Amino acid sequence: MREGLGADPPGLLPRLRAGDPRAFEEFVIAYQHRVFGVALRMLGNRAEAEEIAQEVFLRAHRAIADFRGEARLGTWLYAIASRLCLNRLASPDRRLARGDDALMDVPASTPDAAAAAERAELDAALRAAIAELPDDRRLVLVLRDVEGLSYEQIAEALALDPGTVRSRLHRARMQLKEKLERFA
Amino acid sequence: MTCTETRDLFSALADDALTPGERAALDAHLAGCAECRRELAGLLRTVKLVRAMDPVHAPAGFVDRVLAAAQPAPSHRRLVRRLMRPWPTLPLGAAALLLIGGLAVLLFRGSPEQQRAAHDQLEAARAPSSERNVAAPQSVEAPPAAVTAAPRSDTDLSKNYSEPPKSESMRAKTAAPTTKTDAPSPRARAERAQATVPNASRDSVSSAREQEAQQRLTPPAAMERREAKRELADRGQEALAPAVGGRSAAAPSAAERQPPPVGAATPAPAMATAKAQAMPQSAPLSRTGPMTGIPAAPPDVTARLRVAHVSGAERALIELAARVGGRQTGRRIDGGRLVVELAVPRDTYAEFVREAAALGAVSIESQATDRPMLAVAVTVSN
Structure with a gap:
């Protein structure tokens, strides 16, 4: 799991609002892995994930003047990324194009020499199980257990009640547990 | 509980x-x-x-691609793009078709100058007078026919080929208008095209003669020279394009983006030969057509595009280049991988990169954006 989402880099937001190109570069550098990570775990395809991740930053670039700063920059980016991913997943073209092997090109966890095969099998099963989750549950799971956001941050990013986040997360985890039972 | x-x-x-x-x-x-x-x-x-799953990392070069895509396009380009969004190339294509159609009509009607030139040429070749009216239109309508027909009248046409004074004066006549006017009217362009017709015919015939002679001696070497000459003519034509169209290299003419049209291709050898002598090094782009076998000049941008389907991505890249005001300049296989060569205006390069990223995983390996028209080489692979 990634480290939790900390405070925004100091002084970054005013510089972004002022249109400082160097600030935008710092912004992309700071959040590129988080945004790409969500997109990849949600879409399961690196090319598509990069396209969406790029679009997230472009939208942020265009809208930064309207960003009120009530949320953290990171939470705001997660919100944009989540919306774009869900929209993409809901598009008719995407439904037709998406195969059963979604998420299969997500890199496996570092293989250890001895347990490589077993670990690879477990990784594959885990990725497949995550890919099979309903989109809204998968998103909450990814934001919490992969990206390390708190319930409150997820609720803010997805404009949900924290209770809804908690129940969706619970159902997602229970569903995963059922699918991975044979590895217990 | x-x-x-x-x-x-x-x-x-x-x-x-x-x-x-x-x-x-x-x-x-x-x-x-x-x-x-x-x-x-x-x-x-x-x-x-x-x-315990490993955190994912964005691919190398991601930041650069985002920064390039975030650069705003000039407002006039945004406006043009918005206006043309439903059919990005339709207006240009239609304009090119109209221009080509107009040229064809003018050529068929024939001008006194054209007739005189055709007459001189045929007189020199001692061709039967009945062929006089047919020679010029044939060469305009179907240049390959003129080339392939040449060996049939081998002995007659050899005299035409060996008349340097007349051919020099013709060349001067052809080249002069291109340097006089920066923005010629369509009519002036049509007239110029007419003036080049006899030259085109003669050059086609001459080059056919030359090809045949070379093939008789050492066919492989001759083939290579012919390809090299064709490449030179291509470059010459490209270098000439700004003068003919009154446009800068950054904005290739609409006619250039179309497949070689009937009639428009015919003046090329004569114009190209004349211009290639004047400015052979000024071709701004790598022009490695599929048949040339000549290595490309170093591109301004080299990139890799990883996609699921290479052929589909190639088509999409070419269409994308056209959408942003560029075009394909070549195609080659390098180390078993397809390399698509494109010319992309610097002003729309950021948009090109952004939209290319939608086709697959793009990684920029080198990038120089000094010139108004960028030579972009994209290696497409799975």
């Missing part, structure tokens, strides 16, 4: 998100329920597995 109520708290327990009251009730139930303890252990194991 029932088993179901207890299990509903498992997930929150994994996140330490239970209230003290919930935690106390949960612990009390677990103390007496082995089944729920097993369930809890399974869930905690699952959560641990998910959290």
Whole structure:
């Protein structure tokens, strides 16, 4: 799991609002892995994930003047990324194009020499199980257990009640547990 | 607390998100329920597995691509793009077709100058007078026919080929208008095209003669020279394009973006030969057509595009280049991989990169954006 989402880099937001190109570069550098990570775990395809991740930053670039700063920059980016991913997943073209092997090109966890095969099998099963989750549950799971956001941050990013986040997360985890039972 | 109520708290327990009251009730139930303890252990194991997944990293070059895509296009280009969004190339294509159609009509009608030139040429070749009216239109309508027909009248046309004074004056006549006017009217362009017709015909015939002679001597070497000459003519034509169209290299003419049209291709050898002598090094782009075999000049931008389907991506790249005001300049196979060569205006390069990223995983390997028209080489692979 990634480290939790900390405070925004100091002084970054005013510089972004002022249109400082160097600030935008710092912004992309700071959040590129988080945004790409969500997109990849949600879409399961690196090319598509990069396209969406790029679009997230472009939208942020265009809208930064309207960003009120009530949320953290990171939470705001997660919100944009989540919306774009869900929209993409809901598009008719995407439904037709998406195969059963979604998420299969997500890199496996570092293989250890001895347990490589077993670990690879477990990784594959885990990725497949995550890919099979309903989109809204998968998103909450990814934001919490992969990206390390708190319930409150997820609720803010997805404009949900924290209770809804908690129940969706619970159902997602229970569903995963059922699918991975044979590895217990 | 029932088993179901207890299990509903498992997930929150994994996140330490239970209230003290919930935690106390949960612990009390677990103390007496082995089944729920097993369930809890399974869930905690699952959560641990998910959290052990490696964090994903954005691909190399991602930041550069975002920064390039975020650069705003000039406002006039945005406006043009917006106006043309439904059919990005339709207006240009239609304009090119109209221009070509107009040229064809003018050429068929013929001008005194054209007739005189054709007459001189045919006189020199001692061709029968009945062929006079046919010679020029044939060469305009179907240049390959003129080339392939040449060997049939081999002996007659050899004299035409060996008349340097006349051919020099013709060349001067052809080249002069291109340097006089920066922005010629369509009519002036049409007239110029007419003036080049006899030259084109003669050059086609001459080059056919030359080809045949070379093939008789050493066919492979001759083939190579012919390809090299064709490449030179291509470059010459390209270099000439700004003068003919009154446009800069950054904005290739609409006619250039179309497939070689009937009639428009015919003047090329004569114009190209004349211009290639004047400015052979000024061709701004790598022009490695599929048949040339000549290596490209170093591109301004080299990139890799990883996609699921190479052929589809190639088509999409070419269409994308056209959409942003560029075009394809070549195609080659390098180390078993397809390299698509494109000319992309610097002003729309950022948009090109952004939209190319929608086709697959793009990585920019080198990038220089000094020139108004960028030579972009994209290696497309799975």
